[in-house]
Amino acid sequence: xxxxNLQSVPAELTAGTSETAEADGQxxxxxxxxxxxxIEPKDWMPAAYRKTLLRQISQHAHSEIIGxxxxxxxxxxxxxxxxxxxxMAKVQDEAGHGLYLYSAAESLGQNRDEMTDALIAGKARYSxxxxxxxxxxxxxxxxxxxxxxxxxxxQVPLCRASYGPYGRAMVRICKEESFHQRQGFEILLELSNxxxxxxxxxxxxxxxxxxxxxxxFGPPDDDSxxxxxxxxxxxxxxxxxxxxxxxxxxxxxxVRVLGLTLPDDQIRFxxxxxxxxxxxxxxxxxxxxxxxxxxCNSQRLERRREAHDGGAWVREAAxxxxxxxxxxxxxxxx
Amino acid sequence: MSPHGNPxxxxxxxxxxxxxxxxxxxxxxxHTDHAWGLWEVFVRSSxxxxxVHAGSLHAPDAAxxxxxxxxxxxxRNEGVSIWVVPADAIxxxxxxxxxxxxxxxxxxxxxxxxxxxxxEGVKHL
Numbered sequence: 274x275x276x277x278n279l280q281s282v283p284a285e286l287t288a289g290t291s292e293t294a295e296a297d298g299q300x301x302x303x304x305x306x307x308x309x310x311x312i313e314p315k316d317w318m319p320a321a322y323r324k325t326l327l328r329q330i331s332q333h334a335h336s337e338i339i340g341x342x343x344x345x346x347x348x349x350x351x352x353x354x355x356x357x358x359x360x361m362a363k364v365q366d367e368a369g370h371g372l373y374l375y376s377a378a379e380s381l382g383q384n385r386d387e388m389t390d391a392l393i394a395g396k397a398r399y400s401x402x403x404x405x406x407x408x409x410x411x412x413x414x415x416x417x418x419x420x421x422x423x424x425x426x427x428q429v430p431l432c433r434a435s436y437g438p439y440g441r442a443m444v445r446i447c448k449e450e451s452f453h454q455r456q457g458f459e460i461l462l463e464l465s466n467x468x469x470x471x472x473x474x475x476x477x478x479x480x481x482x483x484x485x486x487x488x489x490f491g492p493p494d495d496d497s498x499x500x501x502x503x504x505x506x507x508x509x510x511x512x513x514x515x516x517x518x519x520x521x522x523x524x525x526x527x528v529r530v531l532g533l534t535l536p537d538d539q540i541r542f543x544x545x546x547x548x549x550x551x552x553x554x555x556x557x558x559x560x561x562x563x564x565x566x567x568x569c570n571s572q573r574l575e576r577r578r579e580a581h582d583g584g585a586w587v588r589e590a591a592x593x594x595x596x597x598x599x600x601x602x603x604x605x606x607x
Numbered sequence: 608m609s610p611h612g613n614p615x616x617x618x619x620x621x622x623x624x625x626x627x628x629x630x631x632x633x634x635x636x637x638h639t640d641h642a643w644g645l646w647e648v649f650v651r652s653s654x655x656x657x658x659v660h661a662g663s664l665h666a667p668d669a670a671x672x673x674x675x676x677x678x679x680x681x682x683r684n685e686g687v688s689i690w691v692v693p694a695d696a697i698x699x700x701x702x703x704x705x706x707x708x709x710x711x712x713x714x715x716x717x718x719x720x721x722x723x724x725x726x727e728g729v730k731h732l
Contacts, residue, residue, distance in 0.1 A: 294703070315702045362682075369679055376663045379645070385665060386642060442662075449683075592643065595668035 306507055311437040314380040322506055325499065326436050327381050329508065334374035335392045335399035339573050341367045343407040343416060352410060359456050360413065366449050373442040380438045393578045401559055402485050404567030411464055411471075411478035417457015418531075419479070419486035419524070425450045426520045427490060435507035458527070465532045472532075479528070480536040487551065488559045490517040496556070515548075522549040645694040646672040648679075650686035658690050666691075 298317025305312055312318055341364045348364070351357040379385055391397040402420055407413065428450065431443040464475035491497055491513040503509040511519075521540060528535050539552035561567065643665040649658035661680045666672035672691040680686065700708055716722045726732045 298703075313702065315699070317703070365678075365682065369682065372664065372679055373662060379663075445662075588643075591667045591671055595671070598668060 306435055309435075309507060311440065312435055313437045321502075323381050325503060325506070326439065326508065327378055327383055329503075330374055330378040330381070330439055331383065331388050331391075332398050332400070334371045334378060334388065335397050336403065337367050337371035337374060338392070339399045339403045339577060341371075342573055342576055343403060343405075343569075344413060347407060347410065347413055350410070351413070356460075363417075363453055363456065366453065370442075370446045370449070373445055374439075377436075377438040377442045381436075389581065393574065393581050395565065395574055398563065400489060401562040401567060402489050403573060404562050404569045405481070405485050406569050408481075409474050409478060411461065411474040412482070414457045414460030414464060414475060415478035415482040417453050417455075418461055418527070419457075419482045420489070421450055421453040421457060422524070423486045423489045423520055425454060426516055426523070430510035430516075431508075433507075433510060439508075458531070461531050461533065475531070476533050479531075479533050483536050484554055487517055487521070488554055488556075490514075490520070492556060492559070518548045518550070521551045525549070643667050646676070646691045647694050647697060648672075648676040649690040649692070650676075650680055651688035652686055654687060658688065661685075663694060 294317070299319065302312065302316070302318055302322075305316070312322075344360055344367075345364045348357055348360050351360050375385055375388060378388060388397070392399070407416065425447060428443050428447050432440055432447055434440045434443065461475045461479070464471040466472075491500075494500060494512045494514045497513050500509060500512055504512070522542070524535060525540060537552045539550070541550050542548075543550050562570070565571075644667070645663055646666055646669075647663050648661045650661040651658045661676075664672065664675050664679055666675050669691060673689060676689050676691055681689070712718065
């Protein structure tokens, strides 16, 4: 995240018309991208680059915030004190990730409260995955292993995103995500080694989360209009299909250790392309969920709104207290 | 949330997509009356090291900024000391100065030890 909105002390030698400034800015931007260096908040950047980043970062932030819900719902019913503590730490991390990302978005000139308003008004998008319900305890395992696993696969290359504050936020997030995936794996492993009913519960959760997790990488490359430009700008480093294929390869190995199976009999390694292939995914469902018509969309937004409204008195009280303190300080000074 | 039932259960089953659109939402509230200021956070990871910029956050005052910074940036023992600074109190050099601001050291290689090559091979120098 950046030191953002900082006052700049203008250099004396920057006088020039806005057109030459624009051309110079573009030239500098092109050079930085060509060198695979980083753009920082106060640098000139093309309007479309700023817009693309804002869309991606704010959606990402919203996903982290909404992503707290499926797991927070299970804290009270986690099977042991240890599991409760782990789940609380994980949910707290998701909140933290949302805040890192909101900060990065703000460094592009977006107002934090406007982002919050857009989310609770249902105008902002977030990852479709969080609109599926977490039905059993095994879902906490499958979410950690598959959903956080897919997120890590997606996010590790984003640590090198050309926009500095975004890359730095992703570095911090990726460090914390690996605990999320491992604790999920462990939950599934324990269930898999438990009673037949527990093993069945683990398999059922994997069956339900597998396809939605694969769809987290976004639409297939030939149906992903923004990908090409994002890659040219060094925001994205790999295409959706490339990352998805890589993820499938990792899961194939790991599911064996779990003693479970993936619900896809078409997984195979293509010797020609050297890539993992998987069965067809239901992209109509993906677009429906993204458009707000998934199993839990309204429930998630409703909960977010309640939390926001329920916290209003805290924000107001803190602001009132801060104002009172600053007036007291002024009185002393006078 | 009931401690017994599954709070996720009211949703339709996972295999069946509910076509219900999100409920109409109330108009966003105005925040201008209590918008919190932006603070930059600097964390000292251990004794003997400098504070390093970790990120930023919003808070109504310095005390809350410190508490928020602790919760946000030191959840895994990342720090032993935190500074918070109002973002608008930081003066920054202008990135548009096209290097002019940093021109002075250019071409002054003699400020680096590596400029002096004749002493190569001489011990302890």
